[in-house]
Amino acid sequence: MTDLTSRKDEALRLIQGASSLAELDEQRVAALGKKGWVSLELKSLGGMSPEERQEAAPAIQAVRGEIADAIAAKKDALEQAELEAQLASETVDLTLPAPESPRGSIHPVSQVMDELAEIFADLGFAVATGPEIEDDWHNFTALNMDESHPARAMHDTFYFPDTAAGAGAASGNEAADPKRMLLRTHTSPVQIRSMVEQGAPIRLIAPGRVYRSDSDATHTPMFHQVEGLVIDRDIHLGHLKWTLETFFKAFFEREDIVLRLRPSYFPFTEPSVEVDVGYSNEGGRRVVGGHGDDDGHDWMELGGSGMVNPRVLEFAGIDPKEWQGFAFGLGIDRIAMLKYGMNDLRAFFDGDPRWLKHYGFSPFDQPTLSAGVGVRP
Numbered sequence: 001m002t003d004l005t006s007r008k009d010e011a012l013r014l015i016q017g018a019s020s021l022a023e024l025d026e027q028r029v030a031a032l033g034k035k036g037w038v039s040l041e042l043k044s045l046g047g048m049s050p051e052e053r054q055e056a057a058p059a060i061q062a063v064r065g066e067i068a069d070a071i072a073a074k075k076d077a078l079e080q081a082e083l084e085a086q087l088a089s090e091t092v093d094l095t096l097p098a099p100e101s102p103r104g105s106i107h108p109v110s111q112v113m114d115e116l117a118e119i120f121a122d123l124g125f126a127v128a129t130g131p132e133i134e135d136d137w138h139n140f141t142a143l144n145m146d147e148s149h150p151a152r153a154m155h156d157t158f159y160f161p162d163t164a165a166g167a168g169a170a171s172g173n174e175a176a177d178p179k180r181m182l183l184r185t186h187t188s189p190v191q192i193r194s195m196v197e198q199g200a201p202i203r204l205i206a207p208g209r210v211y212r213s214d215s216d217a218t219h220t221p222m223f224h225q226v227e228g229l230v231i232d233r234d235i236h237l238g239h240l241k242w243t244l245e246t247f248f249k250a251f252f253e254r255e256d257i258v259l260r261l262r263p264s265y266f267p268f269t270e271p272s273v274e275v276d277v278g279y280s281n282e283g284g285r286r287v288v289g290g291h292g293d294d295d296g297h298d299w300m301e302l303g304g305s306g307m308v309n310p311r312v313l314e315f316a317g318i319d320p321k322e323w324q325g326f327a328f329g330l331g332i333d334r335i336a337m338l339k340y341g342m343n344d345l346r347a348f349f350d351g352d353p354r355w356l357k358h359y360g361f362s363p364f365d366q367p368t369l370s371a372g373v374g375v376r377p
Helices: 001-017 021-032 037-047 051-087 108-124 188-198 237-252 310-317 332-340 345-349 353-359
Strands: 134-135 157-163 178-182 202-211 221-230 259-266 267-284 286-289 297-308 326-331
Touching: 001 021, 001 037, 001 051, 021 037, 021 051, 037 051, 037 202, 051 310, 108 202, 108 221, 108 237, 108 332, 178 297, 188 202, 188 310, 188 326, 221 286, 221 332, 237 259, 237 267, 237 297, 237 326, 267 326, 286 332, 297 310, 326 332, 332 345
Parallel strands: none
Antiparallel strands: 134 178, 157 178, 202 221, 221 326, 259 267, 267 286, 267 297, 297 326
């Protein structure tokens, strides 16, 4: 018993003298581990008589309890001391900005679509959407494109083998025959659907994805368009030019925007005009602004437009003798490239995080007319 007491006292002294958690754990293993001296004392009880075991067992168990309690208390003390030392050695400057954590970014196309909605909403336009899988009545026929129009060719349009019930009967202009299904080639079908459903007057933009069989540095099989439509009484080309000019000034954030309307042909407008804008080359980059005929400037086509063809109004169930209007279409990807200095359309869809980090926008930078629709992060 005297030997047990002395070994206990020595173990308690070593435990109290431990200066680290690692050293304390060594003392725990030496005393209470599988081969520790307390564990060996407990195993020795098996070789004793019942009377000897009854006398020795309580003393050994008491020693085991004391040592275990001493180790637990010392461990708490060492952990607390370690924490206090860490707090004393580490300081936090609350005036410093928080470390930047990885975060996503808004794709330039999504940002520009928000900018478009912001600008046109201020002009009184609503935003309309429609299906990306269309029937050929809404995509072609209702837009005055006959069966021989080149846009209907397989090399220009992605067709599906399926057909759907005819849509023309909704406006009373065509029988409900099965219609060929396709990926829409423009967002003009949204205009048709809106006119059929709402009638006149109407003022909307239709942004969204469109699909054509084409691929190079400036064309992709999937891209984005925004089309605008105004149907009212006494609408003329002057309203169209003012609307586009006001939009471009707000979008490019320049007052020196000059437009040129050049006669053209589209089956869904009459008369039709191409929309050119003056620009200059600065550091190898096209910068929109200025008169295209000035020195160092030229004209660049940005979209098509014109007065809505009376036949299109008839297809949509609107009386062309009472109502008239204008329509326009712009490539969202293209105006994004012009505004933010990107030169390859294919990079828009590669999903390269380095490109997105460089050209992307912060989710907190919402475009507003007061703060600037194109404020970069």
